[in-house]
Amino acid sequence: MKNKTEPLDRQRIARVALAMIDEHGIDQLSMRKLGGELGVEAMALYHHFRNKAELLDGILDIVLDNVSATLTIDGTPLTRVRRTFDALRNVAIAHPHAYLSMVSRRFRTPTALQFYEQLLARLHEAGLDAEQSARYYRMLANFTAGAGLAEVGSRARQPDATPIILEDFNEPDAFPRITAAMPYLRVGELDQIYRSGMDILFAALEAELARQQIG
Amino acid sequence: MKNKTEPLDRQRIARVALAMIDEHGIDQLSMRKLGGELGVEAMALYHHFRNKAELLDGILDIVLDNVSATLTIDGTPLTRVRRTFDALRNVAIAHPHAYLSMVSRRFRTPTALQFYEQLLARLHEAGLDAEQSARYYRMLANFTAGAGLAEVGSRARQPDATPIILEDFNEPDAFPRITAAMPYLRVGELDQIYRSGMDILFAALEAELARQQIG
DNA sequence: ACCTGAACACCGTTCAAGT
DNA sequence: ACCTGAACACCGTTCAAGT
Numbered sequence: 001m002k003n004k005t006e007p008l009d010r011q012r013i014a015r016v017a018l019a020m021i022d023e024h025g026i027d028q029l030s031m032r033k034l035g036g037e038l039g040v041e042a043m044a045l046y047h048h049f050r051n052k053a054e055l056l057d058g059i060l061d062i063v064l065d066n067v068s069a070t071l072t073i074d075g076t077p078l079t080r081v082r083r084t085f086d087a088l089r090n091v092a093i094a095h096p097h098a099y100l101s102m103v104s105r106r107f108r109t110p111t112a113l114q115f116y117e118q119l120l121a122r123l124h125e126a127g128l129d130a131e132q133s134a135r136y137y138r139m140l141a142n143f144t145a146g147a148g149l150a151e152v153g154s155r156a157r158q159p160d161a162t163p164i165i166l167e168d169f170n171e172p173d174a175f176p177r178i179t180a181a182m183p184y185l186r187v188g189e190l191d192q193i194y195r196s197g198m199d200i201l202f203a204a205l206e207a208e209l210a211r212q213q214i215g
Numbered sequence: 216m217k218n219k220t221e222p223l224d225r226q227r228i229a230r231v232a233l234a235m236i237d238e239h240g241i242d243q244l245s246m247r248k249l250g251g252e253l254g255v256e257a258m259a260l261y262h263h264f265r266n267k268a269e270l271l272d273g274i275l276d277i278v279l280d281n282v283s284a285t286l287t288i289d290g291t292p293l294t295r296v297r298r299t300f301d302a303l304r305n306v307a308i309a310h311p312h313a314y315l316s317m318v319s320r321r322f323r324t325p326t327a328l329q330f331y332e333q334l335l336a337r338l339h340e341a342g343l344d345a346e347q348s349a350r351y352y353r354m355l356a357n358f359t360a361g362a363g364l365a366e367v368g369s370r371a372r373q374p375d376a377t378p379i380i381l382e383d384f385n386e387p388d389a390f391p392r393i394t395a396a397m398p399y400l401r402v403g404e405l406d407q408i409y410r411s412g413m414d415i416l417f418a419a420l421e422a423e424l425a426r427q428q429i430g
Numbered sequence: 431a432c433c434t435g436a437a438c439a440c441c442g443t444t445c446a447a448g449t
Numbered sequence: 450a451c452c453t454g455a456a457c458a459c460c461g462t463t464c465a466a467g468t
Contacts, residue, residue, distance in 0.1 A: 120392035134399030139412040146357030177335035184349030197354040
């Protein structure tokens with residue numbers, strides 16, 4: 001329907017696909033609708049992506065390129081690592097509907113592998129050996145990925161959201177601990193909680209580095 | 216095709232659906248095929264679940280009930296909390312194809328809310344106030360959810376797996392840090408890394424509790 | 431090289447009807 | 450109350466054909 005003139009290419013297709021997911025949710029992205037948006041038959045897309053999975057890899061590439069572009073190179077290696085993970089969590093906030101598909105994709109493309117390589121290079125610069133790099137990368141990635149999921153849960157208008165069983169909350173004290181914790185788990189609190197967790201993990205990392213510089 | 220005699224009910228439907236996902240992947244679960252497996256037309260399922268999303272909630276309930284059944288009540292409250300999160304991560308290992316759909320569902324059913332309530336009750340017993348309970352629940356849940364995703368990434372034969380760009384690994388030192396870290400990120404190492412991270416978070420929790428008992 | 435159009439083998443869900 | 454059968458409005462992907 002639109003942009004009939006410009007020729008198709010992977011980047012443009014993936015960018016439009018991401019915009020469609022952001023706007024209407026991932027369930028509403030189909031090869032047919034994406035083609036329509038690009039002014040082309042659905043099958044034309046198969047000339048640029050072997051299948052829908054490869055298109056989703058392409059979307060991850062777009063997002064990782066965007067993340068890379070925002071990362072400044074000032075500060076210590078560990079500052080830069082933290083900045084990178086913070087930016088990855090922000091992906092969940094900026095693209096809640098696309099996040100689930102991205103967080104479950106393995107790094108397969110050159111772009112994604114290069115991003116990964118850079119992150120590990122910073123950990124290496126900070127003085128971590130390969131085992132420590134792997135361990136702390138994985139721990140920080142676990143925590144950040146989970147924090148992203150929490151943001152998505154609070155932000156995405158989930159197309160398959162079933163009605164919450166609110167009647168149970170009407171009975172006084174049916175779920176007293178949930179009721180008490182609720183105010184501290186609202187979407188505005190998640191940022192502070194994420195930072196607390198990262199503080200803890202980075203403190204452990206720095207303590208481990210300090211120990212081996214003495215020993 | 217099977218089990219024609221027994222009458223349908225939510226539990227049996229959800230259990231068969233989970234088994235189908237475990238065996239063939241979530242993309243292969245359809246209302247039609249599930250009906251076929253249960254010896255019934257697809258539309259019969261709509262008498263028990265309003266839609267597919269509610270069926271997925273039902274699957275989460277089954278899994279949470281199974282998890283609850285494995286949890287002993289011995290040990291300190293914090294021991295029990297840790298045991299619960301460990302069991303939740305094991306869900307990713309036992310049901311890699313179903314995990315992604317579960318980790319992204321919000322707790323909506325009485326079963327799920329009751330599970331959540333119990334977890335928060337243990338944190339309360341351990342001496343955490345509502346704010347602390349919320350914060351540490353969220354931090355432990357973030358980390359565990361992310362660790363589960365890492366297990367899934369290593370275990371699930373992903374139906375939409377695109378071929379990894381292995382050629383790039385043929386160039387010597389194209390990705391030196393990834394290559395060095397690889398051996399420490401194999402599936403067998405993930406358990407140890409998960410435990411390291413949980414050790415760090417629980418140590419922080421206990422230090423915070425110790426501080427306020429003195430103060 | 432890049433795109434079209436028809437076709438194949440599916441989906442989730444609605445609805446009216448059966449028992 | 451519980452299930453069926455046909456229908457609606459879609460899917461991803463293959464294939465042969467067009468330019």
